Amino acid sequence: MRQTFDETTDPSFGARHLPLVRARMAEQGLDGLLVPHEDEHQNEYLPAANDRLAWISGFTGSAGAGVVLRDRAAVFADGRYTVQVKAQVDPEQFEILDLVEGGVPAYLERAPQGAVIGYDPRLHSPDALATLKHAAAKAGAILKPVDVNPLDQAWGEARPGQPRAPVVPHEDRYTGEAAASKRTRIGAVVAEAGADAAVLTAPSSIAWLFNVRGGDVIRSPLPLGQAVLRADGTATLFLDPAKVGNDLAAWLGDAVELKAPEALEAALDGLAGRKVLIDPAQSSAWYFDRLEAAGATIVRGMDPCALPRAAKNAVEIEGTRQAHIRDGAALARFLHWVDTVAQHTLPDEREVAEALERFREQTGALQDLSFDTIAGAGPNGALPHYKPVTRTLRRMEKGSLLLVDGGGQYLDGTTDVTRTMAVGQPSADQRRMFTLVLKAHIAMATVRFPEGTTGHQLDALARLPMWMQGFDYDHGTGHGVGSYLGVHEGPQRIAKAVNTQPLLTGMILSNEPGYYREGHWGIRIETLQVVTPPQPIPGGERPMHGFEQLTFAPLDRSLIDVDLLTPDERAYVDAYHAATLAKVGPLLDGEVRDWLTAQCAPL
Known part of the structure; x- marks a missing residue:
């Protein structure tokens, strides 16, 4: 589970790999090729075999895209990766553009008239593809599906093999509901949607519905596979036989048929004449094309597992509470180390990340990290998704800040926490900005809201303390x-971007406002919290949801300007x-316990 520090990103990838791809494009009569970051399962974090954008360009961010034309190419990244993409991608080979402002559609609007641009229908959702086709049409170009991806051909034998991690049972004591019960319940949802069956392609839905876990996706215990769930609760699950152990069939039960992925196409063809529910945001255009060609009637709708998976049951919530207390003890040991040993030795970012992982491993319960640790010293802390690599490594330095964002995967829950710490004596400016971020964090931690409220509607409440002083993130x-799944899970979120999904009881979300001063330092405070059931407020008229805090790790007292707090x-x-002291303290002793007691004393 040791964190991997990426030494392979290489700006020369473009010069070496673009000609290979263009040669394969020419063989298929293509003038261009779309290269999305997403893979066949719309994953955010990718197996090495599916990281096509990284192979052609060197860019390893978790969000991006590429377009290759005969005489030019472009890589797109969002604001989190502005610095990283410039460091990893050769500007002589790729124009570097913003993924959000204009993005790929705007680029396609400038495509050569008459150009035929290929796309792999397994890698694009139908809704996203419709936008891209419309943009290409404005330029007089057309998008053409390819049966064989030219990039995959060019990658050839050097391409890593598909992951084959074992798919294992995830016990009911962690899930709180047997898989048979889930299948019956979700089958009823399929029927209510007017469908006979649902096609599921999201790894998190496969893992949740069948109460299984895998290891095909980095930092997430997910198996790659597909499933057809029928309205009566029976299902067919498509998994590589190399990932299936002797105990899996018995765990799944007689109502679930296991088949190899090669049988998927025939199974989709067998849905001819049936109404099939499938999510246009989660499943690629290939599934829609195949079902339509087979004569099925497509019912577009949200993955029926998405909301039940997001709204955790009582067992899952209690499990994540315990995971966070265990993780909190590891964090206390780490923060004590930063505040004592590291203040004198001034380790580099890699050593900081390794120390945090070491403390988590000492719990004896860590299955994996939930993502590669972000450890940013000084100016690197101003890069929200920075990851330590050799050529950018910095040491902790007096007078600056250290931002560390990391999490763990435990059988009973997934954690994600960020703490910002002073190195030496903080300046008044650092204390002011930290306290403004803290005020934003507290606003989101303490908010109450009525049923039907979305995260989009709440987002401004966290930003308000910073907006009033002229700052934002x-x-x-x-x-x-x-819940022992991906550290990033939808459909819930709290963001400026419009999201129509109301926050429901049992949904777990992060609370992580920040401030980033480019070239100097960054600040972020992150805890996880769960939506509580609506409760009346004394003197009020309507019951209100709130948040229960799950993460317990002390804040750096030296960075809090108490005079700025109400x-x-x-x-x-x-x-x-x-x-924090009450929950985490009993797991500690000696010097660390004494340190935590001092850190948690009243302001």
Whole structure:
């Protein structure tokens, strides 16, 4: 599970790989090729075999895209990766453009008239593809599906093999509901949608529905596969036989048929004349094309597992509470190390990340990291998704800040926490900005809201303390988190971007406002929290949801300017620290326990 530090990103990839791809494009009569970051399962974090954008360009961010034309090419990245993409991609080979402002559609609007641009229908959702086709048509170009991806051909034998991690049972004591019950329940949802069956392609839905876990996706216990779930609760699950152990069939039961992926096409053809529910945001255009060709009637709708998976049951919530307390003890040991040993040895970012992982491993329960640790010292902390690599490594330095964002995968829950720490004596400016971020964090931690409220509607409440002082941050305030699943989970989120999904009881989200001063340092405070059931407020008329804090790790007291906090905000910090000491303290002893007691004393 050791964190991998990426030494392979190479700006020369473009010069070496673009000619190979263009040669294969020419063989198929193509003038261009779309290269999305997403793979056949619309994963955010990719197996090495599916990271096509990284292979052709060197860019390894978790969001991006590429377009290759005969005489030019472009790579697109969002604001989180502005610095990284410039470091990893050769500007002589690729124009580097913004993924959000205009993005690929705007680029296609400038495509050569009459150009035939290929796309792999397994890699694009139908809705996204419709936007791209419309943009290409404006330029007089056309998008053409390819049976064989030219990039895959060019990659050839050097391409890594598809992952084949074992698919294993995930016990009911962690899931809180047997898989048979889930299949019956979700089958009823399929029927209510007017469908006879649903096609499921999201790895998280496969894992959740069948109560299994795998290891095909980095940092997420997910198996790659597909399933057809019928309205009566029976299902066919398509998995590589190399991933299937002797105990899996018995775990799945007689109502689930296991088949190899090669049988998927015939199974889709067998849905002729049936109404089939499939999610245009989760499943690629290939499935839609195949079902239509087979004569099935497509019912477009949200993956029926998405909301039940996101709204955790009581067993999952209690599991994640325990995972966070265990993780909190590891974090306390780490933060103590930063505040004592590291203040004198001034380790580099790699050593910081390895220390945090070492403390998590000492719990004896860590299955994996939930993502590669972000450890940013000084200016690197101003890069929200920075990951330590050799050529950018910095050491902790006095007078600056250290930002560390990491998480763990445990059988009973997934964690994700960020803490920002002073190295030496912080400046008044650093304390001011940290406290503004803390005020934003407290606003989201303490908000109450009525049923039907979306994260989009809440987002401005976190930003308000910073907006009032003329500051903001260019990422969302919160993302959904799974239960021993992906650290990023939808459909819930808290962000400026419009999202129509109301926040429901049991949904777990992060709360992570930040501030980033380019070239100097960054600040982020992140905890996970779960939506509580609506409760009446004394003197009020409507019951209100709120958030229960799940993450318990002390804040750096030296960075808090108490004079900038209101009495209620001070009370919140004191209560949070008291809860941290009460929950995490019993797992600690000696010097670390004494340190935590001092850190959690009232302001």
